[in-house]
Amino acid sequence: MQTKRLIFSGWFLFTSAFLFAQDINKIITEKEVERIERKLASDEMRGRKTFSPEIDSAAAFIAAEFKKIGLQTINNSGSYLQQFSLVKTKTLSTLTFLDGIELSPQNVAVSSNQIPLLIDENSGYETAFIKPGEKLNKEAFRLSQSGKNMIVFVDSSYAAEFSNLSFGKRAALRKNNSVVFLLTNQVPKKFSIDVKLENTEQHLSNVLGILPGKNKYATGDLQSDDIVVFSAHYDHIGVGKPVNGDSIYNGANDDASGTTAVMMLAKYFKELNNNDRTLVFVAFTAEEIGGYGSQYFSKQVNADGVVAMFNIEMIGTESKWGNNSAYITGYDKTDMGEILNQDLRFSGFTFYPDPYPDQQLFFRSDNATLALLGVPAHTISTSKMDSEPNYHKQSDSIETLNLKNMTEIIKAIAISSKSIVAGESTPSRVKTADLR
Ligand SMILES: [Zn+2]
Structure with missing residues (x-):
């Protein structure tokens, strides 16, 4: 009896895992990843520099995609743009x-x-x-x-x-x-x-879309509890002196790749439509000039209610371990990395601790602002920070990306977040006293 039961439940689990895998492959496709990435990293966006007219075009594009996906606007305001000024x-x-x-x-x-x-x-x-x-x-x-x-x-x-x-x-x-x-x-x-x-007052915008959770605490409001954030910065550094006839810093990897991931994850979770917690998808502005987008966001959101932040930076190239792997900055600051790897255990993906601790990457992206408020906020990346040949260069263009691997990494992030999104696990908070 015992044995048969085990066989039966094993078979059942295998079936559901198989269906799950099928769905994700239909929703997060390389074709769709390429369509979004190509648009954000195109020359017409002229490197998405903060305060440029082109970054506004990028924001409009992301907002239009959020609308198409069917995300809720910020606190039901009718707008996906979180506007502020410097x-x-x-x-x-x-x-x-x-x-x-x-x-x-x-x-x-x-x-x-x-x-x-x-x-x-x-x-x-x-x-x-x-x-x-x-x-x-x-x-x-x-x-x-x-x-x-x-x-x-x-x-x-x-x-x-x-x-x-x-x-x-x-x-x-x-x-x-x-x-x-x-x-x-x-x-x-x-x-x-x-x-x-x-x-002079200058205007800028984050782009936010919300997928309200199914649990009773999840109101779909930025002040609510039980929020999971998926984020990336959509700004880059614009146009510079020409090198080999190219003056546009397309920022295909940095961070059109992360922004593409956020949009694909929004599409994925909207289609699943079973998230227990409220999911907030954010494209931050002004990361490259000082992290102003995430700083503004951190004041508009109930940071104590954010249970996890998946910040995504530069996932367009293979990590130092090759395909199907990435790293998490500040791995030891919370148990979020362990939770993610637990969810990835049958998937063939691995998220390693950041192998470049000397570079202080945990503090060098938009996760840091939320982490300083105690949020388990980490950046997921594949970038080889000791040797990435196109980092902050004009040559960071779509041709240098491995879109197939990037698509797989986006799936990995989706799978890794499963139990957090479902409200089944909650990462430990960052101990802010240790960060100062
Ligand atoms: Zn970046």
């Missing part, structure tokens, strides 16, 4: 006096978006001095990030480096503080600084 600040002129003597404008660097900016020794700004022999950029970045209004006197021994000062402008702007760097021999008793700035 302020870009340009310094037009500076007039600075130190103890009554005018300082040349080239010895002044400003990080601020306050208009007008008029400062003297009574304005309540803290002062600091960067002494000879320190690391200028590192110190400047640290002070910019302090969140305080500051005047930073920089010793004139840094004259050569001062013109290239990259003082974490964005870091300061995010915190709305003003930091002025002045190259000088000595700290003055009196000073006055008059800066003319121009602020």
Whole structure:
């Protein structure tokens, strides 16, 4: 009796696994992968640079596909675009006096978006001095990030480096503080600084589609609990100097491949139509210029309710282990990688821990923003980061991709997420104290 029963249940399991495999091969096809990838990586998209008209075309394309698939719009707003803006600040002129003597404008660097900016020794700004022999950029970045209004006197021994000062402008702007760097021999008793700035507001959009879950907590709202995120960034770095007659950075692998995966997974889960948890499919903007898309998203979503984030980056080439394998960044930070491999155990796919730990990849993509809020948020990639020949080059075009393997990796991600999507397993949270 016992034995027969075992045989029967074994046969039953085999049948259902077989049907499952059939379905996935019909839905996630190389032909469809190629159609989407070819569009996103085409020359007409001109490298999908943030703030370009072409990235808006890419967003419109992704939104149209989400609509075709039948995803729900953001909080039922009727739009798949999650729009926000960034302020870009340009310094037009500076007039600075130190103890009554005018300082040349080239010895002044400003990080601020306050208009007008008029400062003297009574304005309540803290002062600091960067002494000879320190690391200028590192110190400047640290002070910019302090969140305080500051005047930073920089010793004139840094004259050569001062013109290239990259003082974490964005870091300061995010915190709305003003930091002025002045190259000088000595700290003055009196000073006055008059800066003319121009602020321009620039608009950008993430593209989001939602598939509400079947469980009672799943409202299909970004503030709900029990959300699983599938994401990739759809921006790239645009157009540069021509190399061999090609000036367009198509970003076919980085990250049109991940964006294609997100769209294919949306199609797949919509056709299955049995997800217990709410699935949110996101194409992030502005990853390449500082991760602004995921930062904005992280403030619109209930991060405590996001049970897992599958961020997908560069899956268009074979991994260092060959076909049918990928790696997960920050593998040891949660047990999500183990859950994924458990779901993959009969599939022939393997997801390894990130083999390039020195490169800090866990912190270099859009997963990091959510991970810092405790979300089990990892990036899945196949990119050989020590030797990928076309990374951030004009040659990152569709001809260099292995679309067959990429299609298989997308299937692997779908299979690996099965028990999480079904609400049967829940990864452990990232311990945020360990990340700082
Ligand atoms: Zn990327």
